[in-house]
Amino acid sequence: MTRIVKKDDSSEVRRVTWVGLGWNAALTVLKFLAGFFGGSQALVADAIHSASDFVTDIAVIVGSHFWNLPPDAEHPYGHRRFETLVTLGIGLSVAAVGVGLGYKAVQTLLQGEGAHPETVVAVMALASIVIKEILFRYTRAEGRKIRSQALEANAWHHRSDAFSSIPVLIAVVISLVFPQLWFADAVGALIVAFFVLRSAYEIASPGARQLVDQGASEQVAKKLLEIALGHSKVMSVHGFRTRYVGSDLHVDLHIVVDAQMSLLEAHDVAEEVEQLLIQAGENVVDALVHVDPYDPARAGKKDE
Numbered sequence: 001m002t003r004i005v006k007k008d009d010s011s012e013v014r015r016v017t018w019v020g021l022g023w024n025a026a027l028t029v030l031k032f033l034a035g036f037f038g039g040s041q042a043l044v045a046d047a048i049h050s051a052s053d054f055v056t057d058i059a060v061i062v063g064s065h066f067w068n069l070p071p072d073a074e075h076p077y078g079h080r081r082f083e084t085l086v087t088l089g090i091g092l093s094v095a096a097v098g099v100g101l102g103y104k105a106v107q108t109l110l111q112g113e114g115a116h117p118e119t120v121v122a123v124m125a126l127a128s129i130v131i132k133e134i135l136f137r138y139t140r141a142e143g144r145k146i147r148s149q150a151l152e153a154n155a156w157h158h159r160s161d162a163f164s165s166i167p168v169l170i171a172v173v174i175s176l177v178f179p180q181l182w183f184a185d186a187v188g189a190l191i192v193a194f195f196v197l198r199s200a201y202e203i204a205s206p207g208a209r210q211l212v213d214q215g216a217s218e219q220v221a222k223k224l225l226e227i228a229l230g231h232s233k234v235m236s237v238h239g240f241r242t243r244y245v246g247s248d249l250h251v252d253l254h255i256v257v258d259a260q261m262s263l264l265e266a267h268d269v270a271e272e273v274e275q276l277l278i279q280a281g282e283n284v285v286d287a288l289v290h291v292d293p294y295d296p297a298r299a300g301k302k303d304e
Contacts, residue, residue: 012142013064013148014060016139017057017061017139017154019135020057020135020139021054024054029047030127032047034121034124035047037120038119038124039121040172041104041105041186042171042172042185042192043117043121043124043172045104045192049101049192052093052097053157056093059086059093060090060154063085066079067080067081067246078248080247083149083150083246083247084210084246085207086150087149087204087206090153090157091200091201091204091207094199095201098194098195098196098197098200101190102190102193109186109190116182116185117172117176121172122176125166125169129162129166136155136158136159139151139158140152140156143155147247147283149246153203156202157203159199160195160198160199163195163199164191164192164195164196167195168189168192171187172184210244210245215241215242223280224242224251224282224284225253227273227276228255228289231255231273231276233258234273237255237256238254239252239253240252240253249282249286251286252290253289254290254292255269255291256292256294257291257292257294259293270291274287274288
């Protein structure tokens with residue numbers, strides 16, 4: 001078995017997240033004030049969404065102190081599941097925000113009362129779109145660079161905030177141009193809720209799949225199998241399995257080699273295959289290769 005010790009990326013995760021946290025705090029306050037005094041329920045809803053970003057930023061900062069801890073007796077596979085839990089927590093918190101915003105918007109529509117937003121609301125919504133899109137691109141790039149599932153989830157939270165400000169901007173412009181359409185702002189808030197719920201699903205679903213030990217995608221699995229079969233001394237491969245622990249991929253498989261091969265040579269082949277898998281660029285951190293001798297009597301039969 002070959003296992004690599006990953007570089008502790010927690011300081012990098014925290015550095016990137018602190019940047020987002022600062023902007024989220026500023027946007028939360030500014031959007032709330034602009035929405036409250038500018039008479040826009042949609043922008044107030046968007047401010048609450050930014051506040052949820054602030055909370056999830058804190059969750060990522062705190063969680064990063066745990067998921068990079070080395071394996072121990074109680075956690076022999078390491079602590080990367082903490083990253084999965086943080087990711088799920090982010091998704092669930094975003095979903096809760098979406099439900100709350102949608103409920104409030106529906107209440108407003110049913111009551112038949114609506115506000116008439118001021119111009120400052122449109123200016124704030126436009127500023128939010130630009131800032132959050134920049135934060136999304138920055139956070140996603142850093143998350144992909146260090147392969148951090150939680151950081152990428154947080155990036156998509158930034159993107160959902162940017163998207164949610166678009167209907168706010170449209171609703172406010174409609175309200176300014178057509179004051180008789182009192183319901184435009186509430187409809188904008190309802191659209192914000194939809195985007196928030198969609199974002200929650202996109203954030204939480206990968207973590208949920210990992211908790212039930214879903215393996216690598218068909219594309220990644222095929223690539224890793226081809227790498228193992230590409231070794232000149234590997235005759236066939238069976239018993240191939242993968243699973244994620246956080247954002248780390250664990251692989252185990254059986255390779256069939258010439259039965260006349262010495263034990264030492266077979267061991268070397270197994271280690272070479274393990275190294276090839278780890279170097280495949282798919283975040284494989286743990287590879288276990290079992291060696292089987294070629295048996296003509298079993299050749300062509302389905303592996304057990």
